[in-house]
Amino acid sequence: MIEEDFLKEKTLSFTYIYQGKIINLRQDKVKLPDGRETVREIVEHPGAVVILALTDDNKIVMIRQFRKSADEVLWELPAGKIEPGEDLKNCALRELEEETGYYPRKIKKLITFFSTPGFCNEKLTLFLAEDLEKRSKNEDADEFIEVELIKPNKALKLVEQNIIKDAKTIIGILYLLVN
Amino acid sequence: MIEEDFLKEKTLSFTYIYQGKIINLRQDKVKLPDGRETVREIVEHPGAVVILALTDDNKIVMIRQFRKSADEVLWELPAGKIEPGEDLKNCALRELEEETGYYPRKIKKLITFFSTPGFCNEKLTLFLAEDLEKRSKNEDADEFIEVELIKPNKALKLVEQNIIKDAKTIIGILYLLVN
Numbered sequence: 001m002i003e004e005d006f007l008k009e010k011t012l013s014f015t016y017i018y019q020g021k022i023i024n025l026r027q028d029k030v031k032l033p034d035g036r037e038t039v040r041e042i043v044e045h046p047g048a049v050v051i052l053a054l055t056d057d058n059k060i061v062m063i064r065q066f067r068k069s070a071d072e073v074l075w076e077l078p079a080g081k082i083e084p085g086e087d088l089k090n091c092a093l094r095e096l097e098e099e100t101g102y103y104p105r106k107i108k109k110l111i112t113f114f115s116t117p118g119f120c121n122e123k124l125t126l127f128l129a130e131d132l133e134k135r136s137k138n139e140d141a142d143e144f145i146e147v148e149l150i151k152p153n154k155a156l157k158l159v160e161q162n163i164i165k166d167a168k169t170i171i172g173i174l175y176l177l178v179n
Numbered sequence: 180m181i182e183e184d185f186l187k188e189k190t191l192s193f194t195y196i197y198q199g200k201i202i203n204l205r206q207d208k209v210k211l212p213d214g215r216e217t218v219r220e221i222v223e224h225p226g227a228v229v230i231l232a233l234t235d236d237n238k239i240v241m242i243r244q245f246r247k248s249a250d251e252v253l254w255e256l257p258a259g260k261i262e263p264g265e266d267l268k269n270c271a272l273r274e275l276e277e278e279t280g281y282y283p284r285k286i287k288k289l290i291t292f293f294s295t296p297g298f299c300n301e302k303l304t305l306f307l308a309e310d311l312e313k314r315s316k317n318e319d320a321d322e323f324i325e326v327e328l329i330k331p332n333k334a335l336k337l338v339e340q341n342i343i344k345d346a347k348t349i350i351g352i353l354y355l356l357v358n
Contacts, residue, residue, distance in 0.1 A: 004252045007245040007323050018196050018204055020220050023298055025197055025204050028247055033323050040247040041199050043222055045298070066186040067296040068207055068219040073183045074296055081297075113344045116294035116301055117246040117253055118260075119202055119224070124346070144212050146181045156357065165292045167303070167346045174353035178335065 006033055009040075022046075022081065045122035049092040050079040052110070052172040053102055053129040059149040060173065061100050061132070066144065075148075075164045077172045079124070092127040100147045101136045104129035110175060115167060124168050126175065152176055185212060188219075201225075201260065224301035228271040229258040231289070231351040232281055232308040238328040239352065240279050240311070245323065254327075254343045256351045258303070271306040279326045280315045283308035289354060294346060303347050305354065331355055 009030040018025040024044040031037055053061040066073050080095035082088065089107060097103050110126045150158070155173045158164040164173070188209040197204040203223040210216055232240040245252050259274035261267065268286060276282050289305045329337070334352045337343040343352070 001243070001325065001327070004245070007243065007252050007325065009245055009247055011247075021218070023220050023222070025222075030247060039200070041202050042248045043202070043204075043299075045295075048297075064180070064186065066183070066188055067293075068188055068190075068209060069221045069298060069300040070293050070296045071300075073186050074293070079297075111338065111341045111344070111349075113341075113346045113349055114246075114249050114253070115346050116224075116299065117249045117345055118227075118258075119248060120222075120295070120299070121248040121250075122295055144186050146186065148180070159290065159354075162290045162292075165290070166296055167292045167294050167350060170290075170292055170350050171346060171353065174350065174357055175338075177357050178353055 008033065012037065041119055043120040043122075045120060046082050046084070047123045047125075048079055048081045049088055049095060050077050050124050050126045050168045050172055051092050051096045051129050052077055052126060052176060053096055053100070053104060053132060054176075055132055055149060059151055060155055060176070061096075061102055062148050062150050062155070062169075063099055064146045064148060074166050075158065075169065076166045077169045079168060088125050089127070092125075092129070096129060097135060099145055101134055102129075102132045103135045105131035105133065113171065126168070126172055128176075187212065191216065220298055222299040222301075224299060225261050225263070226302045226304075227258055227260045228267055228274060229256050229303050229305045229347045229351055230271050230275045230308050231256055231305060231355060232275055232279070232283060232311060233355075234311055234328060238330055239334050239355070240275075240281055241327050241329050241334070241348070242278055243325040243327060253345050254337065254348065255345045256348045258347060267304050268306070271304075271308070275308060276314060278324055280313055281308075281311045282314045284310035284312065292350065305347070305351055307355075 012029045014028045028040045078099040112125045191208045193207045207219045257278040291304045294301045
């Protein structure tokens with residue numbers, strides 16, 4: 001395998017184009033491994049958590065919500081962005097309860113991944129949440145969300161039929177099924 | 180299930196903050212289902228293809244490349260963005276050959292998904308490519324890429340060990356293994 005250093009790009013300078021509510025946009029001027037220079041457009045995101053929550057009768061807690069960027073209602077796993085200074089596990093507990101009303105007695109981290117590293121630094125951490133208690137109605141003030149409980153095999157069908165089309169959600173479902 | 184119309188947001192106006200080489204950044208002023216107004220930050224991307232290419236001895240064609248946004252070398256499936264007017268399948272054939280030197284005699288579309296629909300409209304289409312012919316060295320002029328052939332079970336281990344941490348790549352590998 002080639003050493004990392006022979007593939008790396010060196011940052012020469014950077015400029016912020018936009019600093020927003022959730023994302024920032026940055027341009028990095030970089031030197032390529034062969035010495036040429038180019039510009040990389042980079043979207044900065046604080047990172048997020050995704051929760052694969054399983055009920056005692058082995059159903060996946062899913063949500064349906066409208067996504068402006070997709071311009072449609074998507075099936076997703078509960079998820080949300082990390083608040084400044086927030087611990088990842090606490091973020092997962094908070095988002096799961098806000099979006100679905102469930103609180104897990106057991107929670108563990110599975111994997112972390114980049115959603116789209118070609119132009120964005122967003123990292124998502126997938127948690128497995130079990131032994132759920134329904135604490136409240138889902139009352140996330142800013143979000144219009146419908147909760148659905150789906151059997152894993154049915155969820156796989158929805159992935160294969162391309163009805164579920166959110167990357168983090170597909171990862172959570174397939175990860176459950178290979179394990 | 181709640182009807183889509185009761186979850187939808189209506190666009191009141193939009194403004195472009197940035198129109199770049201690969202991405203644009205837009206702000207949409209929207210009306211929520213309850214009548215309140217908010218602003219959505221949306222990154223526009225032309226969309227991309229991902230190729231799960233299998234050699235005759237059932238190895239996955241993977242690449243290692245530096246990603247500026249992640250600031251590290253990532254293991255990925257070959258992938259690339261769609262050129263204006265380009266057919267998805269032709270894009271997959273072009274990107275696979277440019278990045279790896281392989282050309283498939285068989286190719287088919289599996290699924291399409293949004294990489295991160297909370298703030299971005301990027302859609303990725305996953306193709307399965309088989310019956311590969313090595314046509315050329317990988318000579319993508321703009322990219323510094325190393326090609327590796329990996330057995331599916333080894334790839335799954337790399338996902339579970341969180342060494343593979345690119346979302347589209349995890350989807351391709353897990354999709355292969357559940358089928």
